[in-house]
Amino acid sequence: MTYAEDTESRRISRAIDTQLTSERRRLEALRPVKLLLLGTGESGKSTILKQMKLIYDTGFSPEEIQTYRSSIILNLFSCVKTLAVQMDNLKIPYGFITPDTVDSDPDEPLPPQSNNVRRRSSLAFDETRQSLSRSKSPVISRLSTYVVTGVDSYGGGARKGCNYTLQSQDAASQYERFGGINQIGSIPDFGRSMKAMPLSTFGFGKDEIITAQQIDDFEGFWNDSGVQYCFSRSSEFGLMECCEYLMKNLRRIGAPEYIPTKDDILLSRLKTTAISETRFKIKDVEYRVFDVGGQRSQRKKWASLFDDVNAIIFVVAISSYDQVCYEDHSVNRVVEALQVFKSIINHSAFVNTGIILFLNKIDLFKIKLNVSPVSDYFPSYKGTSRFEESIEYFLEMFRAANTDPERRIQHHLTWATDTKQTRKVLDSVCKCIQEANLKDCGLE
Numbered sequence: 470m471t472y473a474e475d476t477e478s479r480r481i482s483r484a485i486d487t488q489l490t491s492e493r494r495r496l497e498a499l500r501p502v503k504l505l506l507l508g509t510g511e512s513g514k515s516t517i518l519k520q521m522k523l524i525y526d527t528g529f530s531p532e533e534i535q536t537y538r539s540s541i542i543l544n545l546f547s548c549v550k551t552l553a554v555q556m557d558n559l560k561i562p563y564g565f566i567t568p569d570t571v572d573s574d575p576d577e578p579l580p581p582q583s584n585n586v587r588r589r590s591s592l593a594f595d596e597t598r599q600s601l602s603r604s605k606s607p608v609i610s611r612l613s614t615y616v617v618t619g620v621d622s623y624g625g626g627a628r629k630g631c632n633y634t635l636q637s638q639d640a641a642s643q644y645e646r647f648g649g650i651n652q653i654g655s656i657p658d659f660g661r662s663m664k665a666m667p668l669s670t671f672g673f674g675k676d677e678i679i680t681a682q683q684i685d686d687f688e689g690f691w692n693d694s695g696v697q698y699c700f701s702r703s704s705e706f707g708l709m710e711c712c713e714y715l716m717k718n719l720r721r722i723g724a725p726e727y728i729p730t731k732d733d734i735l736l737s738r739l740k741t742t743a744i745s746e747t748r749f750k751i752k753d754v755e756y757r758v759f760d761v762g763g764q765r766s767q768r769k770k771w772a773s774l775f776d777d778v779n780a781i782i783f784v785v786a787i788s789s790y791d792q793v794c795y796e797d798h799s800v801n802r803v804v805e806a807l808q809v810f811k812s813i814i815n816h817s818a819f820v821n822t823g824i825i826l827f828l829n830k831i832d833l834f835k836i837k838l839n840v841s842p843v844s845d846y847f848p849s850y851k852g853t854s855r856f857e858e859s860i861e862y863f864l865e866m867f868r869a870a871n872t873d874p875e876r877r878i879q880h881h882l883t884w885a886t887d888t889k890q891t892r893k894v895l896d897s898v899c900k901c902i903q904e905a906n907l908k909d910c911g912l913e
């Protein structure tokens with residue numbers, strides 16, 4: 470081969486290599502991005518998926534809206550049932566009033582008699598209503614009566630003992646004096662019937678409606694001061710986040726012609742029990758987004774998705790720092806989320822996977838800080854109730870879970886039920902992935 474021929478064949482070979490490399494890159498770019506939404510139960514994964522549908526797709530189909538209608542009504546029944554069950558578990562009498570909200574002699578014997586209960590109930594409700602209208606936010610009012618002292622260390626994830634102040638002792642003593650579980654009156658009767666009703670009977674098909682009587686019963690139940698007090702202690706037992714919203718919109722939701730709004734759908738709750746895959750095209754890049762169930766029983770299904778994952782959005786309900794797990798009342802929810810996060814980021818399948826951490830429910834977190842001190846649940850926290858300080862404490866806790874010094878974890882503070890805020894966050898996450906700015910996203 471002459472010198473000229475040799476040079477020419479090397480030039481051709483290089484040109485072919487360059488062409489092959491660019492073709493490989495082009496094909497890789499065309500390959501859909503595999504994105505997993507992971508996190509523990511009720512952290513907000515499905516809500517983020519709903520937002521993706523609203524932002525990057527055509528939103529909800531009429532059939533989906535109809536399904537959401539049924540689940541919203543089911544949510545309503547479930548919330549009332551949960552509260553009715555907890556009224557007895559926490560020994561709270563219907564019509565309960567705290568000693569400081571009514572001018573009465575605490576030693577005066579109170580016969581467990583319906584009229585008396587009703588009188589106290591309406592008195593107390595007026596008080597409750599006044600205090601609700603005085604407060605800036607319904608959630609603040611919900612939390613402001615919740616006083617917890619003497620909570621010990623969460624070592625091992627448990628929020629162990631807690632001594633409630635006089636309010637719960639007083640509730641328990643009134644509970645006995647009012648007749649305990651057999652308390653008389655239309656609201657206690659309704660509570661008992663809800664408590665006994667199996668959830669499976671709350672089926673709501675397309676043409677089924679809530680009766681006018683049921684709406685009145687729900688309203689009377691919700692407005693009862695004892696139920697309001699029980700609601701104020703809901704972080705002790707786990708109540709759907711949407712409870713207050715549903716109760717406030719009871720008459721609209723209960724109307725026969727009710728069609729859920731976008732907010733109703735975003736705030737509704739339906740536990741995920743099967744892995745779902747949704748495809749989106751965002752600026753010419755195809756995404757395969759997988760949503761999974763986050764409760765303990767669901768997590769064993771996650772492993773089937775672990776191959777070739779480009780990115781994981783790990784969602785943590787940071788507002789749940791004062792709550793225990795649904796599945797295990799001895800484990801704090803944020804501690805559980807941290808443990809799961811640790812096992813995901815240090816998993817061998819995700820060495821080259823980008824991990825994006827969403828500290829979600831930031832709206833509720835901000836509200837809770839002033840009424841539910843972080844140090845009551847995380848004794849190592851020595852800071853103030855300032856948002857920046859508190860969130861940094863939790864962020865550091867999650868960053869420290871990463872044992873790979875080469876890995877960078879991108880994080881966002883999110884409010885998944887707010888479309889505007891979520892759009893900004895998701896745009897930034899997708900832009901990062903799409904620009905193949907992999908290092909900045911923590912992706913290799």
Ligand SMILES: Nc1nc2c(ncn2[C@@H]2O[C@H](COP(=O)(O)OP(=O)(O)OP(=O)(O)O)[C@@H](O)[C@H]2O)c(=O)[nH]1
Nearest residue numbers: 511512513514515516736738741762763830884885
């Ligand atoms: N206030 C508020 N509520 C939220 C936020 N994110 C989610 N929620 C509500 O929290 C509840 C649980 O959200 P989901 O999206 O169902 O949680 P999940 O992670 O999919 O739960 P599993 O399917 O059990 O794993 C729903 O009622 C949501 O409306 C948020 O940022 N703020």
Ligand SMILES: [Mg+2]
Nearest residue numbers: 514515740741
């Ligand atoms: Mg879900």
